[in-house]
Amino acid sequence: MRHVFLDHQSTTPVLPEVFEAMRPYFIEIFGNPSSLHQHGLRVRDAIANARSQFAALINAESADDILFVSGGTEAVNLAVKGVAYANQRKGNHIVVSETEHPSVLSSLEFLEKQGFVTSKVKVNPIGWTDPAEIRAAITDKTTLICVHYANHDIGTIQSIAEIGTIATEKGIPFFVDAVASAGWLPIDVQTMGISLLSLTPHRFYGPKGVGVLYRNRRARLVGVQHGGVQEGGRRAGTENVPSIVGGGLAAEIALREMPIRIAHTAKLQKRLWDGLKNSIPYIKLNGPEPGPQRISTNLNISTEFIEGEGQLLLCDMNGIAVASGSSCVSKSLKISHVLAAIGLDHALAQGNIIMTLGKDNTEEDVDYVVESFQKIVQKLRGMSPMWDEFERGIIDSVIKPAGRGKSFSEHAAAVSGKAAH
């Protein structure tokens, strides 16, 4: 059986050369960078080098603006809470796009309990945040603007440079969560007006266990984890040296290979979506069409009349690794908040599958996925009462309404006695 990994948004394998670069830092070069002897000093150099490699990836003014943390989530937590706390005397208002990653939204919920106020700016049906609406949400109490670069779920690319201009003009720190896009989209924190940016190398063939928070010197930030004086006092805790070294190299390679990786995944993205939409009826792409508004690695689809977990499991049994935003897949039994934000019908959100491409996927992989997925959909539709009821004209399609029968949501509400969420 062919194995196709189509979940690069969750993580990626470490490049062999990255792994080799990390190897000595486990046994041979094991020092703690806080130590003042040879072992420590040697490791400091390696960390400084990684800082420069990450700074180059996003064109930071200085390597000193790179803070190492434990991962993307910690980078986000530090950015959101660290800026909010540092500016408490100035204001308590934060402007955010409603389709941020849960690490951003949950950090804000935590702050709201302490008296901070957030304005969640709505997105349009393809998940795009209008910079004009960000501007309109700003008050004289606003101390932070948070907008992601590419959406982790539906791949929408936000107008970061435009929002950056607004933030610069108003003198408000602008935090960009780039965990889902770093290494896959060109980033220039200087020209884009970005004050803080989060990323993690395990999304671009580096190791897990390390994240980066870029912060320019004009953005005030207080640490939220206390202990020793690592990372300029902004992040206590012994550095994950091997992952920092490996991550730095992964960043250097990602920067060098970015045009090739983008071109390759963009080609496969188009082939995959064309293949799926041409062979499967009642299937919909969520988010923008492949092109300049969508990250080249992401496809987020909804297959009507069937649920996502079943699709995911059958894909897995066919060697294809995918993700889903269906409520049945989530631990909270809620559909992805991004799909809810773009106003996707509940039935379509239930049928959601997320396929994220990487540099090692091939055209043969894509063709195999199209062929297998077609069979999977057929099998599950054969088991679905909704498909049968659609064919009998009792319920209608949301994707391509036939103009007969009631909507799935009405039907679901009638049989469950409760409105679908």
Add this chain to the structure above:
Amino acid sequence: MSDTYTLYNSTVMDHFMNPRNMGDLKDADGIGEVGAAACGDIMKISLKIKDGKIEDARFKTFGCGSAIASSSMATELIKGRTVEEAMSFSNQEVVSALGGLPPVKIHCSVLAEEALKAALEDYQKKRPSVPAPSRTTQLQPMAV
């Protein structure tokens, strides 16, 4: 990958991959269709009942792997039971027959219990008020 890891145990995976009794019954005596309030999924169970006994059962499910496995198992379990016995059917039976479900997936087995009970209720609603030992009336499936 030499081993295959699965989200559910092998019994659940088997019932998901090779569901038993999947489909509809042409001349069903009772049809129940219910939705899960928790996640919004839908299950339908059709029954063929003769002399107060469940002769045949079929399911169709719009839901997760554990919902599909639960409906497959539930239809297996209730075949051959009397209507009375089936009235006290509980999702617990499905869960144990499947060798357990993850806690967050227990509600999918409740859906199977509810679909079965809805089918039995539908059967009782449609049953002629004077029970005849051998019924010849053709019952129409509920318009759903």
